[in-house]
Amino acid sequence: MRKPAFTYLCRMLVGYSSSSSEEDGGASGEAAAATQKKNCCPKCQEEDDGNNGCPARKKIKTEEQAPKTRLPLPDCLLALFPDEVDPQTEDGSLHGGRVRSFKHERGNWATYVYVPYHPxxxxxxxxxxxxxxxxTCGVVLTPQEEFxxxxxxxxVLRHHWIQPFTxxxxxxxxxxxxFVCSAGKLRVYCNAERTRTFLGMEVxxxxxxxxxxxxxxxxxxxxxxxxxxxxxxxFHISLAWCVGDLTAQMQECTEELQRMIDEHEGGPFLLRLDCTELRCRTGNKTFRFPLEA
Structure with missing residues (x-):
């Protein structure tokens, strides 16, 4: 009696298990797939997490031979070391007609030392x-962007010289x-290339x-x-400029302009310059050198 009853009970349990698997939407199948995936090699799991089984060896070999994509360099680094000169930097029409004193070349930095003036x-x-x-005298001047x-x-300073030079x-x-210096006399200056004329105030x-x-x-x-x-x-502070050599035209009206300075608000105007620091500009970098008090 016990043996038939035991057999009947086993059949019932098997039938219940099959029925449960169907009602659960294949939960046992997912468990089996998970077990199979667990048994796969780590390389298979990394490259094909969405498959229930290990991918074919041929596919793995193909993917391994695919070229790796390099991450792009940040824009800030590309801006520091441009491969080519921007044509716009050489276009004088975009800079009020101004012409470079020397051609820009990669690795060459235009450099000068100065005392800043804050008007x-x-x-x-x-x-x-x-x-x-x-x-009114026929000379159109453009004020300096900074003084x-x-x-x-x-x-011209080479890039690798910047640190030791500064x-x-x-x-x-x-x-x-x-120290403090002052300026009050107008003078006309022209650059060596005769491409720009300046109105300056001499120290x-x-x-x-x-x-x-x-x-x-x-x-x-x-x-x-x-x-x-x-x-x-x-020594002078440039006030304004114009394109070309207009020295003669500007000198004709300098006397009138000087009179305006000498009679400014009842007395001569003196431009006062507090020399508390020097600066060195090289390319797009500016270095500051404070002077002792």
Missing amino acids: QEEFGELLAELLSAAG HLSLSQTV QSLRTGLAHCKR CSGHVQLLDLVRVVDRSMTEFQLDTFYKEPS
Whole structure:
């Protein structure tokens, strides 16, 4: 009696298991697939997680031979070392007609040393009057985007020289003192290529201290075999410029413009320049060198 009953009970359990598998939507099948996937090699699991079985060896070999895609470089790095010169940088029509003193080449950085000038409101008003008066004389001037007093010529610096060159400047300027200089006399300047003419205001005090700074800058220039500053420099702050050599035309109206400066608000206007630091601009980088108080 026990044996038939046991057999009947086993048959019932098997039937219940099959029925449960169908009602559960193949849960036992998924468990089996999971077990089979677990037994596959790790390489198969990584490359074909969506399959229930291991992919064919031929497919694995093909995928392994596919070339790897390189991650693109960030834009900030590409901007630092461009492969080619942007044609727009050489187009003078996009820069008010200005022409480069030397052709841009990869790895060459236009470099110069200067003292910055931060104009006050009074200076801006006077400059607007000067440009208007120059326009009535037939000379159309464009104001400088920023104002400074140059202490070096514009030279070409190789990229790998930037760090040692700026360190040389920092060492030489470490013990130079701050001072104040002033400017009040208009002068006309033209660059060596005769491609631009400038209206500048020449320094009338602080000349000795500026020469001391130039000697320090010249030592660094000589160390890297670069051109030193002019032997008899006319220290000045450029106010405005125009394209071409218009020296003669501008000098004709300089006397009238100087009178406007001398009679500005009842007394001569003096441009005051606080020399608290030097700066070196090379390419798109600017280095600052504070002077001792």
